[in-house]
Amino acid sequence: MKEESLWYIFINASLINNFVLAYFLGICPFLGVSGKLETATKMGGAVTFVMLISSVCAYGINAFLIAVGAPFLQLISFIVVIASTVQLVEMFVRKMSPALFRALGIFLPLITTNCAILGLALFQTQKGYGMVESLVYALGAGAGFTLALVLIAGLRERLEFAEVPGVVKGTALTLLIAGILSLSFMGFAGLGG
Amino acid sequence: MNKPTDKSGFFAALEDSPSADTFLRGLWKDNPVFVQVLGMCPVLAVTNTSMNALAMGLATAFVLLMSNVLVSSLRHFIPKQVRIASYILIIATFVTITDYAIMAISVELHKSLGAFISLIVVNCLILSRAEAFASKNTVGQSMLDALGMGVGFTFALLCLGVVREVLGSGSVFGFGLFPDGFQNWIVMILPAGGFFTLAIWLLLFNILKQKRATT
Secondary structure: OOOOOHHHHHHHHHHHOOOOOOOOOOHHHHHHOOOOHHHHHHHHHHHHHHHHHHHHHHHHHHHHHHHHOOHHHHHHHHHHHHHHHHHHHHHHHHHHOHHHHHHHHHHOHHHHHOHHHHHHHHHHHHHOOOHHHHHHHHHHHHHHHHHHHHHHHHHHHHHOOOOOOOOOOOHHHHHHHHHHHHHHHHHHHHOOO | OOHHHHHHHHHHHHOOOOHHHHHHHHHOOOOOOOOOOOOHHHHHHOOOOHHHHHHHHHHHHHHHHHHHHHHHHOOOOOOHHHHHHHHHHHHHHHHHHHHHHHHHHOHHHHHHHHHHOHHHHHOHHHHHHHHHHHOOOOHHHHHHHHHHHHHHHHHHHHHHHHHHHHHHHOEEOOEEOOOOOOOOOHHHHOHHHHHHHHHHHHHHHHHHHHHHHHO
């Protein structure tokens, strides 16, 4: 595992094993806030930020828990760290940009229950990444998440003007687009190999 | 995220209803996956075989049941301000128990489900039941609600898992179905297949709903 280059880790997390389209992590915000391009971009930014912080914290906590000999506390500690980070980001966004705060709405506190972030913490532990590798992994995952969100938002904005049968509208249509996107992302499989 | 159905589910949960209804609601009318569209991550990720789908459904149902019972019995002691954090801690505890239990029962299964067992913590379904139902109702009612939702969730996972396994690997629970000539639809067990299968199930439900509305 150790010989993976940082570049490969980045490409792997963002394109080959895209968190949304290959691991299905973070589907809730993916379906929820992908209606508008602008909101999607900012949501991606917020998620990436939380990912970076919680990735570093998760690395520290994991090292500590192993030293103490209590790996069964891993899950609980991770979720607490993520929840506090989200709280911080929420306060920050509310102060800096009330408009964005309103646009993200309920989905901002819901980042806590965004599987992508907990998933990232768990995967990096599973893969035995070090400090720097974890950071790069988080960056790649965040970039991949943002990319998927922006792509789908762009497509959905176009679809607003298309005429689709009533039954297909809504979640089902978004899922179909996501399926096709996921297919096309499989084309990246050979990259960086 | 289907706003109107989400809301009706929430309001329906607030009403006092007979026990049978509490149980059945999760199964059909407010099915967590097909109607409320909650807890999508495991629904798509681990349904590439029927076995994985069943195991995931049961694990989720167990966590749902235990956390609903505990949340409901502690509902007078948990302060309003820290309730979400407390719920998450309760859920995380039970998920850890489940994780270790599955590892003890079958290492193979644990491997194929991977991190997704731990990810039950962030399944929105469980938190939403704790917040919308268990924190306002008696222990018995919450237990019934959790059972209904858990069975409904398992049912939905199986719906996806069976379709994907039959088409993608030509088998059900590992037993071969078709003669040798069958060409597997590899795409169905790949991530894309998950999206497509769920989309088609949702479409079916939409069509049913529309039919019922017109008649």
